[in-house]
Amino acid sequence: MGRFMRLRSLNTTLVAGISALLLVACEREAATDSLPAPPRPVRTITVEKREQLTPLTFSGRIEAEDEASLAFRISGRLQSSDIRLGDRVEAGQLLAQLEAQDQLSAQRQAQAALAAAQGQLTKARNHFERQQTLLAQGWTTRANFEAATQAQQTAQSNVEMAEAQLSSAHDQVSFTELRADAPGKITEKGPVAGEVVQAGQTIARIARQDGRDAVFDVPAQFVRAAPANLQVSVSLTDDPAVTAKGRIRQIAAQADPITRTFEVKVGLTDPPAAMRLGATVNGRVETGSGPVIDIPATALTRINRQPAVWIVDPSTNVVSARNVDILRFDQADVIISQGLDAGEIIVTAGVQALHSGQKVRVLGAAP
Incomplete structure (x- = not known):
């Protein structure tokens, strides 16, 4: 009986000790839970508006700045035609002759x-x-x-x-004799000897000067938006390293009836010799689309199934979500059409781990 009483007293003591330990642990956990969470480190930027330049690229060809078609004034049978494509001719040189x-x-x-x-x-x-x-x-x-x-x-x-x-x-x-009216280069050859030609029919086409144009067919939207004397960067399609600069000198007054595009001639400044007549080139221009807000693509998240960003309150460093409208985007940048104003601070790194009302710490700022 005495032994049983001693064992019972020992069990009671052990239970009391374990209960005390558990109570202390719970009190420590409750104290830990009551502490505020540390601010989450993030990176931010201040939203700014800036002029957006939109690059446009067109494909075209190299033509002579001053080119003319030569033809006989009368009809007849072509007796001789001693011209070849690419030939250099002098003023007064005989090109072709009728019987x-x-x-x-x-x-x-x-x-x-x-x-x-x-x-x-x-x-x-x-x-x-x-x-x-x-x-x-x-x-x-x-x-x-x-x-x-x-x-x-x-x-x-x-x-x-x-x-x-x-x-x-x-x-x-x-x-009955067709002669060159100025020095130049043959860029097109018509009928050959023995054919009957009509008055005004093109026998040869001559580039009469050394100046060269890059000619492009562009849509009407570009013609309406292009400023006067716009500079164009031109490069060879098969060798982009060969480049030249030029400015728009002539825009067709009427659209092509089939393609509905306008022919634009760009006068080239000191074109390289590799830009030969007839070569295929690419023209690149940058047109301004007005002030826009662009943000890094990493700042974008999705809330309520809509694009959104996290806005930082500079006075409290607390974030809040805001949906935005996207104008366009690429891998690095996003252009915002609505939802942001210049001067606001947005989170650009760490957006996936945030929630509304959360306090943040900007990396690089004092803790």
């Missing part, structure tokens, strides 16, 4: 008509001089003198008309 038998025949007829008219004029002038002498001596009548005067005037008019016809015949002969 000129008909024109040469007409020229000979005009020469003969002129000789006949000149002979009639000589005869009429001699008769006039005789009548003038006889009238002064009283051996002829005034009517005969006036008839001689009239005949001389008619003969003179016939000579002038024959001279004009001969000049026209000379022109027709010269029109």
